[in-house]
Amino acid sequence: MKKSLPLFLASAVAAPALIACVPYEQPSYIFDDAPYSIRLNKDAALKRFLIIVKDQLPSDCKFNExxxxxxxxxxxxxxxxxxxxxxxxxxxxxxxxxxxxxxxxxxxxxxxxxxxxxxxxxxxxxxxxxxxxxxxxxxxxxxxxxxxxxxxxxxxxxxxxxxxxxxxxxxxxxxxxxxxxxxxxxxxxxxxxxxxxxxxxGLALRSYILEERYGQNIARVIRRAAEAEANNNFNLTLLNNISRQRIDQLDDGQYFALINDPVCREFLALTDTTPRFRRMVRNIKFRSADICAYYACEAGDFAEAKEFIAMLEKPTLLSTYIEATIARYNGNIPLAVKKLRQFLALAAQINPADTPELLKKMDCESGVYEGEDIRQDVYGILGLTMVMRRDFMEAAKFFYDAGQLSDLEHVTEKFMTLDELVKFIDSIETDAYTEIPERDGVPDFYSKPAIARKLRYLAARRAFREGKYDLADKYMPKEFQKLIWDYQNFIKTGNNTALSGDERALALYNAAKILRHKGMELSGTAGKPDNFPGNFGHRMTECQDCTYNTMLGTWTLCQTHRLINNTVPGFNAIKDHNTVPAHQRFHYRYLAADLALRAGTLAENEELRALINLFGGECLKMRSPQEADIFYKRLVLDSRSTLLGKLADKQRWFPVIKVLQDEIQSIRPVNSLEDVKNLMQQAFPAWNQ
The missing domain is CATH 1.25.40 (Serine Threonine Protein Phosphatase 5, Tetratricopeptide repeat)
Known part of the structure; x- marks a missing residue:
């Protein structure tokens, strides 16, 4: 595992080369590093501006509409x-x-x-x-x-x-x-x-609107607009309407005079993104230096950003976030983590003049602004950082706080041991029993209660794959709990050497049917290879350079994926019923086929052997016909005297008979050889007559 993680993280750089053929998936910090573009929230910045300059404005200017x-x-x-x-x-x-x-x-x-x-x-x-x-x-x-x-x-x-x-x-x-x-x-x-x-x-109130629209003295316009917004409900329209063009037309002398007005200076700090303001304000003290640092950072001038941050009397949320960004860019991960934790501590304080709403995040792919608190992005970045540090428990906590279901499932499924996973989901157990909130009239599936429930189900499937059926039962949804014990009992019966071959074969056949038809619900992986429904996982589609041979049921992997396809807990262990081949979707079908192979070997009754081999072929014939051919040959050679074997020999492939298809495509148990005999009589009524 120590070798596979760096290779896996390196492969994330090449992730954009992979083909997306799935519905919109949640952006990933692990695979995309920075899935969100962070932007200054101008409205929030204007609200902060009004708080900052409040002591510079009259407070008796509230007028009726x-x-x-x-x-x-x-x-x-x-x-x-x-x-x-x-x-x-x-x-x-x-x-x-x-x-x-x-x-x-x-x-x-x-x-x-x-x-x-x-x-x-x-x-x-x-x-x-x-x-x-x-x-x-x-x-x-x-x-x-x-x-x-x-x-x-x-x-x-x-x-x-x-x-x-x-x-x-x-x-x-x-x-x-x-x-x-x-x-x-x-x-x-x-x-x-x-x-x-x-x-x-209400003419006094209207006068503000007309003064902003027709006023020639831009300093007076800015001051009166701020005065109006601070005392009346204009919803920031006056400040937003002040034309950038009117400011750009000022010569340097006029512009410098504007900067010398303390209210105008703070306003220009957040509205004028040109280098002129940052150049002319360097030797003047003002309270919005962190916004200048933001614009400098956006322009890639980290040195200038640091200069403006140094002008602040004390750190702000914005300046702290910028320092963390610069530290990450320079590879100083310890400093980045320190600053991000400091950001969260500052955000927890109630300060109207410094709120997390000052920043907003935009999905880099869709260009849509997300409504979540910027703290969720900070949690996501910290989660990624903890993954790189191999502190998966801490990474899971941060991704959970970020609402990053996709990253969280990847960490818990691929990097955590089952014991670590159980410890984590037990720590968030209370959330799992909390009602899922709504967002825009529909359940919010990225809320903590929804994620907690999904993780409990993920742990149940993981425990089932690893044969920990007590744990699987604890976390499994009620509708599937009975199947766990049915499956376990069938496996125990199949392994009981004191029983006859037919009894053991019937039990293994019944277990295989459960695994084949309910394997996704009982043991499907959240990401590759199964891409459990409801989470399409990360980059499920295969690389353009990797090919799948449907005849052989095997992958020919490119050099990158061959290198990273190493042992991962619960995935590529010693080949047994826990093994999950990382590039073999619906892995449980292959495990069901393995059980059918054992059952067919144990069966003494020819008709039972024929039925089992027909089922084994059904498990593999669509995705891996070359492997299914093993069951076809066993059906013909080991059950040649049966009607099913003769028909298979005649058709040169698995016969499709409705009665038998209904049987092998259900999870109803076959309890005795008498049941098998009745099935064959129903399947071949004419022959029996």
């Missing part, structure tokens, strides 16, 4: 009437409100944008702000002036209590019209909302 502007105008006017004219009758107040509603609905229609002052509804002096607002808006729409319309200047000069409902509106519309000064006007809009002026339409 508001309603439609038409509805808001009517609501504001109604509130003003009720506020200023409590002494009026309800009918009088309603008349004022209805007149304004009719006017404003028509005024904001599609037919006309502006109205004449003479068309304005009656508005007492207390409602002057509404009159001034309408007049100013008409001037703005009709004349597009270069200065603030005089009605609005007058409105803004009123005492605060006299302009409660239209101050926010005026500042917002000034920002919309005067784009060169929009930052000032939108700031005034939001300040007015903070001071308690009515903002029924």
């Amino acid at each position: 508001g309603t439609s502007t038409l509805e808001a105008e009517i609501i504001d006017f109604t509130n003003a009437v009720n506020r200023y004219f409590p002494q009026k009758s309800e009918k009088e107040r309603k008349q004022l409100i209805d007149n304004f509603t009719q006017f404003i609905t028509s005024y904001r229609g599609d037919d006309e944008i502006c109205a004449e002052i003479s068309d304005y509804p009656e508005m007492p002096g207390e409602l002057e702000e509404f009159y001034l607002f309408l007049a100013g808006r008409d001037i703005l729409m009709r004349e597009a002036p270069d200065t603030i319309p005089f009605p609005w200047e007058k409105l803004l000069s009123l005492p605060p209590e006299k302009r409660h409902y239209r101050t926010v509106w005026v500042h917002f519309m000034l920002g919309n019209h005067f784009k060169d000064d929009l930052h000032k006007h939108y700031d005034n809009c939001r300040e007015a909302a903070k001071k308690g002026f009515a903002d029924t339409a």
Whole structure:
């Protein structure tokens, strides 16, 4: 085994040359080394950015979303009437409100944008702000002036209590019209909302969107977007919408000025992947140096990545992961393991500013981003590292935490002894009895409960192959437990020299039938050669340079696979009933044929010998006809006087008779020679007559 493992690991490098002809299989760390591409999760990075710069942003900028502007105008006017004219009758107040509603609905229609002052509804002096607002808006729409319309200047000069409902509106519309000064006007809009002026339409919140879209001062745009995201529910849309092109157009002087703003500097660290930022920020202290290290590492500049990591006050999850990546690349496995363990320790701490979500993994083959926690990739890498160190128990633990069923089955099946396997599955026994969770509405077969159950079944099949039937019974699913003891009892009877040859032959024949037809369920290997259903294993298909001879039932292996096809526990031991040829799929068929060969030799009754040899041929004739020919010759030569033997001699191959096919393709036991005689009578009714 010490020789086979390095060769096996070396062969993994050539794995992409193998042909895939199976359904999508779980990516493998053992065979692919790095099956996932790790990428920065920009949304998570933006969330961290908001936490990092929180102390640089105002915290009193939470605004309401508001309603439609038409509805808001009517609501504001109604509130003003009720506020200023409590002494009026309800009918009088309603008349004022209805007149304004009719006017404003028509005024904001599609037919006309502006109205004449003479068309304005009656508005007492207390409602002057509404009159001034309408007049100013008409001037703005009709004349597009270069200065603030005089009605609005007058409105803004009123005492605060006299302009409660239209101050926010005026500042917002000034920002919309005067784009060169929009930052000032939108700031005034939001300040007015903070001071308690009515903002029924949610204009303060809308001003953030328009400022990001039309603002010319990129530093102000970034700051206001961060301010909006930190205090309101924009789902990162404002920060994500800031155009990279707007930043790239800055000359070095403008860019350096942007870097000197602490909020903009942290924002550029995660959004500007160009070398310019990393070059210009080297002598400036900032908190997102680990993201610069990530981009440098992605570019293959490990020295630069280390420089940025050294700038950090303390390690972060991202910097620790990068250090582990560099250590693995340089072959420093002890350091890589140390850093990966440190990553897991940091990830266990609750720190909103440093979460594992900062990284996400993508399947290298499919290009699909996986939803799992990045810690699972760390567990997978540690599992691979432990395999290379030959610490298979530790490797199994890491692959189990990673949810890597394919790698876990490979380690437990190929590299662990049965005792080690049992010890491991007993350590996760609790999970096996936990309900399997759902993922996207279907059971998650890569969850710990599902994997624990699969491993128990794997251990049962492994124990059956090694003749440990008590262990097999302990872990075997209930529907197959009876078959274990039936098989064992038949084998014991077949080995009992005190019995007659026919009795022993019948027992071995019945055991062979169980092995032939239920061998996959009782003893199938998870990977090669059987590729137990539900796990198609690793690279099940054969190398292009390896060939299988269906006549001889043998493999001609290429040099690589001939070298690695050495002894593995439970696979290529001394040839007996435990042997599993590594390149012979459905290995249990061959073991069933071996039992049939023994049974045929023991049988004294010719018809029983004929039936057994017919069964032995059925085990091998499809995949190994040359080996099946042994049973054909025995059928003809040892049972020539039987009707079955004569028919086989005549047809020059195994006869296909429905009654006998039903028998040899079932696991119903044949209990006596009388049963054999009845079968032959049913198979050849005409001859018996």
